[in-house]
Amino acid sequence: MSNHAAAVAHQFDDAFQQHDAATLGMWVFLTTEVLFFGGLFTGYTIYRHLYLPAFEAGSHLLDVRFGAANTLILICSSLTMALAVHAAQLGHRKSLMTFLAFTLILGLLFIFIKLAFEWRHDYIEHLVPGINFAPEGETLAAIQARHAPVNYVELFMIFYFIMTGIHALHMVVGVGILTTLLIMAYRGRFSPERCNPIEMAGLYWHFVDIVWIFLFPLLYLIGGRY
Amino acid sequence: MAGHIVPARTYFLVFAALVVLTAVTTAVAFVDLGPLNTVVALAIAVCKACLVVLFFMHVKYAPGLTRVVVVTGFLWLALLIGISLSDVVTRPWTPIPQGWQTSSASPSPANQP
Numbered sequence: 001m002s003n004h005a006a007a008v009a010h011q012f013d014d015a016f017q018q019h020d021a022a023t024l025g026m027w028v029f030l031t032t033e034v035l036f037f038g039g040l041f042t043g044y045t046i047y048r049h050l051y052l053p054a055f056e057a058g059s060h061l062l063d064v065r066f067g068a069a070n071t072l073i074l075i076c077s078s079l080t081m082a083l084a085v086h087a088a089q090l091g092h093r094k095s096l097m098t099f100l101a102f103t104l105i106l107g108l109l110f111i112f113i114k115l116a117f118e119w120r121h122d123y124i125e126h127l128v129p130g131i132n133f134a135p136e137g138e139t140l141a142a143i144q145a146r147h148a149p150v151n152y153v154e155l156f157m158i159f160y161f162i163m164t165g166i167h168a169l170h171m172v173v174g175v176g177i178l179t180t181l182l183i184m185a186y187r188g189r190f191s192p193e194r195c196n197p198i199e200m201a202g203l204y205w206h207f208v209d210i211v212w213i214f215l216f217p218l219l220y221l222i223g224g225r226y
Numbered sequence: 227m228a229g230h231i232v233p234a235r236t237y238f239l240v241f242a243a244l245v246v247l248t249a250v251t252t253a254v255a256f257v258d259l260g261p262l263n264t265v266v267a268l269a270i271a272v273c274k275a276c277l278v279v280l281f282f283m284h285v286k287y288a289p290g291l292t293r294v295v296v297v298t299g300f301l302w303l304a305l306l307i308g309i310s311l312s313d314v315v316t317r318p319w320t321p322i323p324q325g326w327q328t329s330s331a332s333p334s335p336a337n338q339p
Contacts, residue, residue: 019229020289020291020292023229023284023288023292024291024292024295027292027295027296027299028295030299031295031296031298031299031302034299034300034302034303035299035302035303035306038302038303038306038307039306041303041307042306042307042310045307045310045311046310046311046314049311049314049315050314064252064255068248068252071248072245072248075241075244075245075248076241078241078244078278078282079237079238079240079241079282081282082232082237082281082282083234083237085229086231086232086234086237089229089231090231195229196229199229199284202282202283203283206278206279206282206283207283209278209282210274210275210278210279213271213274213275213278214271214275216248216251216271217251217255217267217268217270217271218267218268220255221251221252221255221263221267222255222263222264222267222268224258224263225255225256
C-alpha cells in the first residue's frame, strides 16, 4: 500500500487514471508540436509547388546516403526506446538502463552525422544561406543544368536548414531528457508502478522520429533522383 | 504498471517493417515514375508514421479520449496544408479580368506576366 501511495499522486483515483491523464497531456503537447512543424511543412510544400525546378536542384545538393543512414539510426533508436519502456513496465532496471543508453548513443550519432558530415559539407561547398551561400564550380553547374534560379535554390536551403535544424534541436532536447532518465534509473527511481516518465519521454522521442520520417522523403528523395 | 504492456515481439516486427519501408522508399526514389514518385514517397512515409504512432506510441491500446486528440492533431495539420494549397494551387486557374479595353493596342500593365 505504501508503494501504491508513493506511485500515485493524491489527485488521482488510481494508477490507471494517472497514466491516462499523463498520456493525454503528453499528446496535447505533441499536437502543438505537429502543428508547429506543420507550418514549416506547409511553407515547404507551397514554395516547392511554386519553384519546383529549384527545389529539385536543391534536393540534389543533399546526399541520400546520409539521409537514409540517419533514418535507419532513428528507427533503431525508436526500437530501443520502445524496449526501454517495455523494460520499465516489467521493472527490469538493468535492461532499462541499457536500452536508454543505446537510445542516447543513437541520438548522439544522428546529431554527429548531421553536423560532421552534412552541415560541414554544406558549409565547405558554400551552401549555407545567411553565412556563405554562393555555390560555385560543379555545384553551380549542376544547378544551372536544371535551369534553376540560384536564389530559389537558396530558398530550398533555407527550408532545409530551418527544418533539419529545429528537428536536430528536438533531438538535443531528447538527449537531455534521456540523460536525466538514465541517471534516475541508475538511482532506482522507477518501478512497474512508477514508469510514466519513461513512457512519456518515449512518446516525445517517437514523435521526433516521425518528423524525420517525413523530412527524409520531402528533402532528400522526391527531387527526381533517377 | 498502468500502461498496456506490448509484447517485445511486436516491437521487433514493427521495427523490421520500418526498415523494409525505408529501403523501399529509398530504392523507389531512383526509379522514374513521374508524378507518382512523390505520391509513393509520401504514402510510404504515412505508413511508417502510422506504424510508429499505433505500436511504438501505444495509440492502438490507448483510451478513446487520447485517440481523439491524436486524430485531431493530424486532422488540423491536413486542414492547414489542404486549405493553404487550395489557394496557392488554384490561383492560376482564375482568369485575369481583362477590363473594358481588351482590344486596345496597349493592354494595362496588370495583364503582363
